[in-house]
Amino acid sequence: MSSEPHIVVVGSANIDLTTFTDEFPRPGETIFGREFHLGFGGKGANQAVAARLCGARVSMVARVGDDLFGPATIQNFTARGIDTNHVRITKGVSSGVAPIFVDSAGQNRILVVKGANDALLPADVDAAEDLLRSADCIVMQLEIPLETVYYTLRLAREHGIRTILNPAPGQRLDLAELADADYVVPNETEAEALSGIHVTNLHEARSCAVDLLRNGLRRVIVTLGANGALLANEETLEHIQPYRVDAVDTTGAGDAFIGSFAYFLASGYSETESIERANVYAALSTLGVGTQSSFVTAERFEAAWAGR
Numbered sequence: 001m002s003s004e005p006h007i008v009v010v011g012s013a014n015i016d017l018t019t020f021t022d023e024f025p026r027p028g029e030t031i032f033g034r035e036f037h038l039g040f041g042g043k044g045a046n047q048a049v050a051a052r053l054c055g056a057r058v059s060m061v062a063r064v065g066d067d068l069f070g071p072a073t074i075q076n077f078t079a080r081g082i083d084t085n086h087v088r089i090t091k092g093v094s095s096g097v098a099p100i101f102v103d104s105a106g107q108n109r110i111l112v113v114k115g116a117n118d119a120l121l122p123a124d125v126d127a128a129e130d131l132l133r134s135a136d137c138i139v140m141q142l143e144i145p146l147e148t149v150y151y152t153l154r155l156a157r158e159h160g161i162r163t164i165l166n167p168a169p170g171q172r173l174d175l176a177e178l179a180d181a182d183y184v185v186p187n188e189t190e191a192e193a194l195s196g197i198h199v200t201n202l203h204e205a206r207s208c209a210v211d212l213l214r215n216g217l218r219r220v221i222v223t224l225g226a227n228g229a230l231l232a233n234e235e236t237l238e239h240i241q242p243y244r245v246d247a248v249d250t251t252g253a254g255d256a257f258i259g260s261f262a263y264f265l266a267s268g269y270s271e272t273e274s275i276e277r278a279n280v281y282a283a284l285s286t287l288g289v290g291t292q293s294s295f296v297t298a299e300r301f302e303a304a305w306a307g308r
């Protein structure tokens with residue numbers, strides 16, 4: 001097992017503005033929310049932080065705005081021991097922000113304004129090529145331009161570097177481009193956006209995964225929230241059981257899954273065990289409020305893993 005695998009995240013960083021509420025205002029109406037939480041987020045940044053907390057060496061390739069959130073985001077990465085040599089500030093653009101609404105069942109609704117994340121272009125990937133070529137695993141999501149995602153996948157494939165793509169937020173994609181990814185890891189909504197197949201349960205997730213493999217994807221993991229995850233590749237279609245908890249806030253649980261999965265896989269665990277472990281890591285993150293702020297340390301994870 002490699003003790004400190006190097007994971008590079010090419011992706012987004014946002015500021016999360018989380019409001020806890022069960023009601024939503026109608027046009028022209030003002031109502032009270034229950035509670036508010038300001039935190040560092042963004043799918044890319046969250047996945048980087050999860051991998052780092054698990055024990056990986058992590059580098060971020062990203063863009064932030066030249067507002068007060070930009071330097072604070074870089075400072076947050078640095079404080080967490082994440083390499084920011086390829087995190088650039090884009091002039092005249094806001095940082096990515098995400099107003100998030102969480103109800104009393106812990107379910108979230110997220111609105112993302114991409115801001116500077118949209119300025120992360122293939123030229124930034126070229127500038128980080130040496131770093132990318134030194135990675136054990138490259139992790140991506142879809143809060144940056146698609147051309148950058150496809151470009152990075154091609155570059156990684158050319159150099160034999162393992163990639164994990166989280167196709168979030170969900171959208172229709174060119175599946176031929178995704179054939180370059182080693183792992184595509186959607187949740188149910190994202191799986192549906194990719195395949196056009198409705199996914200609300202394990203049975204439908206199976207049909208969807210089979211369809212995606214038939215369309216050229218190499219390995220698909222559909223995360224199923226409280227129902228665990230489904231692994232699909234050429235040899236197997238395997239349901240991996242969830243780790244059950246009473247969730248308080250599920251925001252960022254998918255990112256906790258991806259970041260920790262990247263770490264476990266790059267550390268040398270099998271696909272199945274990496275998913276089992278990532279299920280536990282992600283479930284633990286739902287016990288706290290916020291995204292990165294709810295991600296647990298390697299020690300906390302190991303205690304839960306040993307006692308499961």
Ligand code: RIB
Binds near residue numbers: 014043098251255
């Ligand atoms: O997956 C959760 C994340 O989605 C939040 O941190 C928010 O910033 C959006 O990117």
